[in-house]
Amino acid sequence: MSQQDTIRIAIVDDHPMVREGLRAFLQLSSDIDIVAEVGTGAEAVELAESEAIDVMLMDLVMPGKYDGVAAIRSIAESHPDIHIIALTSYQEKDRMVGAIQAGAISYLQKDVSPEDLLTAIRQAAVGRTVLDPAALDALRSLQNESGSSGTPVHHARNTSSAGRQEALTQREQDVLEALAQGMSNKEIAAELGIAEKTVKVHISHILGKLGVYDRTQALLAASRRGLIQLQ
Template sequence: MPETTIRVAIVDDHPVVREGLRAFLQLAEDIEIVWEAENGDHAVAMAERAQTDIVIMDLVMPGACDGVEAIRRIHGQRPDVRILALTSFQQEQAALDALSAGAIGYLHKDVSPDLLLGGIRQAAAGHMVIEENIWAAAQKAEYARGEATLPMDVASEQSKQTHVESLTQRERQVLAAMAEGHSNKEIGAKLGISEKTVKVHVSHIIAKLNVFDRTQAVLVAVKLGLVDL
């Protein structure tokens, strides 16, 4: 049995979707489904009184309290609950709305089961979870407007400095090569190290920058001024 169990709630107005998510997630030993809701109002009420770690939230639901509004209300009354938006609409503005309302992540419903499961675990650990193309689009929109809408934990100056100082010189070299678009094999050849060693460095970079994958690592590094594109 796992040392820590992630208490997960599912919010979706389609019973088949809820049933499918429940059936899949119950196969994971470290996940417990604690409640389900078919609309935003029900989700807000359940989140207020039930012990919950992660809420998987559909964004498009009937009624005045849609997914984004439900995220806003739950985040307002229970900031300890982490909300992962899971939607059929892969749109930049929907992602920004969900993240601005307090969601820790945004995934499309056609995401692979393994990525969804990994995303839940990442979110439970406090890491942002966003698919690469959505993250890039959201960042582009953020820069274009000169806004800071994404709830990134690298936003504060103190946090920025912490992330910068945590990277070793070699990790910075690997990150710079990642920003240039090189594969792990190419990075290894460039730096004179094995591809396996590069993979270890990439894993450390992703962990230290508190991101989901190498694309997010590069985008955060650009934002922090570590590398230039």
């Protein structure tokens, strides 16, 4: 987030009425600044290169080269500091899991209440995840299927350390469990009695060992490895 604690938002949706409705509502909040809105995934990827954005609201079904999932993956890999909320009317399990695996920090239905959307945006701005109940059920289902079949699931980043399933240190495990509780870096630092900068270092190590790009993917990967349980 910016030094003024204003959350810089970008809206990505191919329906002008949806963009207009979101803009009209979000502009009522003094802590939100809508910096741009675009109608395709390709435009979202370009926007990430040109604008300082804290949170991006991303539709998943859009025309052109990039659908929402592809755009999320591209932006998450190049700009991990942009937190992406998948905001869609679709509830297919594969689409939900695909968006989260691609790097979305949250997954919400478009019928989410205005208050819950604002909460999710503010949580995303500080790196916290908010999932629609259906998306959480999909992740739990995937966790159960992975555990029973042993079938590996593709991660956005495929590193040699991930392939070796390098073990976490005890402190990294502590940080991971705090992330699973939805804590921010500042809260984790206070809870564990360490500097916030040290928390960031531990999170970077966790992401590298799990072979993922962000916190949401880390929680998903960790649940599949039995390091944490999705509540």
